[in-house]
Amino acid sequence: MSIMLPATTHLLPGSGHTPRRRTIAIAADTYPSDVNGAAYFTYRLAVGLARRGNTVHVIRPSETGPAHAATDVDGVTVHHVRSRPILLHPTMRFSTPLAARRALGAILDAIGPDVVHAQSHFPIGRSAIRAAVSRHIPVVATNHFMPDNLLHHVRVPNAVSAVVSARAWRDAATVFGRADHVTTPTPLAAEVFARNGFTGAIDAVSCGIDLTRFSPRAAPxxxxxxxxxxxxxxxxxxxxxxxxxxxxxxxxxxxxxxxxxxxxxxxxxxxxxxxxxxxxxxxxxxxxxxxxxxxxxxxxxxxxxxxxxxxxxxxxxxxxxxxxxxxxxxxxxxxxxxxxxxxxxxxxxxxxxxxxxxxxxxxxxxxxxxxxxxxxxxxxxxxxxxxxxHDDTRSLVRFESIYDRLAPALGGAR
Structure with a gap:
C-alpha cells in the first residue's frame, strides 16, 4: 500500500491515559507471493493494521519449505511454518496439520496476542483457532473459501464433486464454529455460508480497497x-x-x-x-x-x-x-x-x-x-x-472495533 494511515491507540480500561497497541496474530494459509484474493486481502489487512499503530504478526506457510526465523515485511512480523508443495497447484505451498499444530502453539506463546484472526479453516488457520481457544485468546475468523475454488483442479464426476463440496462446507462450518466472531466479505457470501451449514452469526466486512491508489484516469x-x-x-x-x-x-x-x-x-x-x-x-x-x-x-x-x-x-x-x-x-x-x-x-x-x-x-x-x-x-x-x-480505512476500523470488543483488556488478565 502506498499511503501512511493515521495511527490509532487503545486506552487500557480504568487508566484513561495510557495508550496501548493491539497485538494481532493473523493466521494465513495463503499470503504473497501467492497470487489470489485471500492472500492479497490478508497482506493489505496486516500492513494496514500495522500502519494504524498495531503490532501485527502473520503466520504463514514457508515459501521455501523449511521453517525459518521471523522476518519483517512492510512493518509486519512474518512467521514461516514448514511447508510442502501443493501438487495440484505448483505455485503454492501448504503446511501439514502436524507441522501447523507443532508451530502454532509455540508462536502464539511467544507473541502473546490480544486476538487471533484466522483467514481460513485449513491447517494453519485451523491450528491457530485450536491453539487460541485453549489459551483463552479471542478468535476472529474470516471465510474466503468456496469448494469450487479447489474442485476445478480435480477431475471428478459431478455426483462425487457434490459430496466433496458438502463435506468441505461442513468442515469449514465446524472449524469456524469455534471462533468468537466470524466475518465474510459480503452479505451474499454470508448467505452462501449459512446455506451450506454455518449456523452462527456472520458479519459482512468488505475486504476494502485503497481509493487513493485506484482512481479514474487523468489522461486519455x-x-x-x-x-x-x-x-x-x-x-x-x-x-x-x-x-x-x-x-x-x-x-x-x-x-x-x-x-x-x-x-x-x-x-x-x-x-x-x-x-x-x-x-x-x-x-x-x-x-x-x-x-x-x-x-x-x-x-x-x-x-x-x-x-x-x-x-x-x-x-x-x-x-x-x-x-x-x-x-x-x-x-x-x-x-x-x-x-x-x-x-x-x-x-x-x-x-x-x-x-x-x-x-x-x-x-x-x-x-x-x-x-x-x-x-x-x-x-x-x-x-x-x-x-x-469499500474504502479500506473503513474496513480496518471495523476489524479494530471487533478486536476491541472481544479483547477489551488488550493483553490484560483474561
Whole structure:
C-alpha cells in the first residue's frame, strides 16, 4: 500500500491515559507471493493494521519449505511454518496439520496476542483457532473459501464433486464454529455460508480497497495503453489468476463475436495460460487477445486506466477485490450473475450481469457498454461512487472495533 494511515491507540480500561497497541496474530494459509484474493486481502489487512499503530504478526506457510526465523515485511512480523508443495497447484505451498499444530502453539506463546484472526479453516488457520481457544485468546475468523475454488483442479464426476463440496462446507462450518466472531466479505457470501451449514452469526466486512491508489484516469486512455504496448482500441480488461475456475475462455470466445472491434487484455499468471493462448489462436482472435503475464502491483492502477470496461466470468467469487479496484478506477463492469458479483454490479447502471457460461451474452453486454462513449463514462462514474463504500480505512476500523470488543483488556488478565 502506498499511503501512511493515521495511527490509532487503545486506552487500557480504568487508566484513561495510557495508550496501548493491539497485538494481532493473523493466521494465513495463503499470503504473497501467492497470487489470489485471500492472500492479497490478508497482506493489505496486516500492513494496514500495522500502519494504524498495531503490532501485527502473520503466520504463514514457508515459501521455501523449511521453517525459518521471523522476518519483517512492510512493518509486519512474518512467521514461516514448514511447508510442502501443493501438487495440484505448483505455485503454492501448504503446511501439514502436524507441522501447523507443532508451530502454532509455540508462536502464539511467544507473541502473546490480544486476538487471533484466522483467514481460513485449513491447517494453519485451523491450528491457530485450536491453539487460541485453549489459551483463552479471542478468535476472529474470516471465510474466503468456496469448494469450487479447489474442485476445478480435480477431475471428478459431478455426483462425487457434490459430496466433496458438502463435506468441505461442513468442515469449514465446524472449524469456524469455534471462533468468537466470524466475518465474510459480503452479505451474499454470508448467505452462501449459512446455506451450506454455518449456523452462527456472520458479519459482512468488505475486504476494502485503497481509493487513493485506484482512481479514474487523468489522461486519455491511449497514453496508458501505450505504456503496456497495447493498440489504441476499445479495451476489455481481466485481472487475476489464469485458472479454470475463472472461466477466462468465455471472455475469449466473447471477444471474438462482439460487434465492437474491441481487444481483451488478460493480466495474470496461472496454469491455464498455454490453453488460453491456444484457444485464442484456434478461434482466430490472437491479435485481439493480449496476455500481459504478471503485472507488478505498482503498475496495476495504470493498467485499469488503460481499459474501458472490466470483465469477470468467475462463478466462485465471495467479493472480488480486482472488480472493486476496477470500479474505483472508474470502469464499468460486465460480470457473471453468480455468488457475490451481483453485489458489485447495479445492472444497467454501472455495468451488466450476464448468464454464466454464455459467451454470446457476454459479447452482448460488452457491446452495450462500449456502444456509447457517454454511456461508458456515466457507468464508470457510477462504479466509482459504489466503490467509495469499500474504502479500506473503513474496513480496518471495523476489524479494530471487533478486536476491541472481544479483547477489551488488550493483553490484560483474561
Amino acid at each position: 486512455a491511449h497514453q496508458y495503453r501505450r505504456g503496456f504496448g497495447l493498440p489504441d482500441v476499445p479495451t476489455v480488461l481481466y485481472v487475476g489468476r489464469l485458472d479454470a475456475e475463472k472461466h477466462i475462455d468465455e471472455l475469449i470466445r466473447a471477444i471474438g463475436v462482439t460487434a465492437t472491434p474491441a481487444q481483451l487484455v488478460v493480466a495474470g499468471t496461472g496454469p491455464d495460460r498455454a490453453a488460453l493462448t491456444a484457444l485464442a489462436a484456434d478461434l482466430g482472435v490472437s491479435e485481439r487477445v493480449h496476455f500481459l503475464g504478471f503485472v507488478p502491483d505498482e503498475d496495476l492502477p495504470d493498467l485499469y486506466r488503460a481499459a474501458d470496461v472490466f470483465a469477470i466470468a468467475g462463478r466462485a467469487e465471495l467479493q472480488s477485490i480486482v472488480t472493486l479496484e476496477a470500479m474505483a478506477s472508474g470502469l464499468p463492469v460486465v460480470a457473471a450473475d453468480a455468488v457475490a458479483l451481483p453485489h458489485l454490479v447495479d445492472d444497467g447502471a454501472n455495468g451488466y450481469l450476464f448468464t454464466p457460461g454464455d459467451s454470446d451474452d457476454i459479447a452482448k453486454r460488452l457491446d452495450a457498454v462500449l456502444y456509447s462513449r457517454a454511456e461508458t463514462e456515466a457507468m464508470g462514474v457510477h462504479s466509482r461512487q459504489m466503490a467509495l463504500e
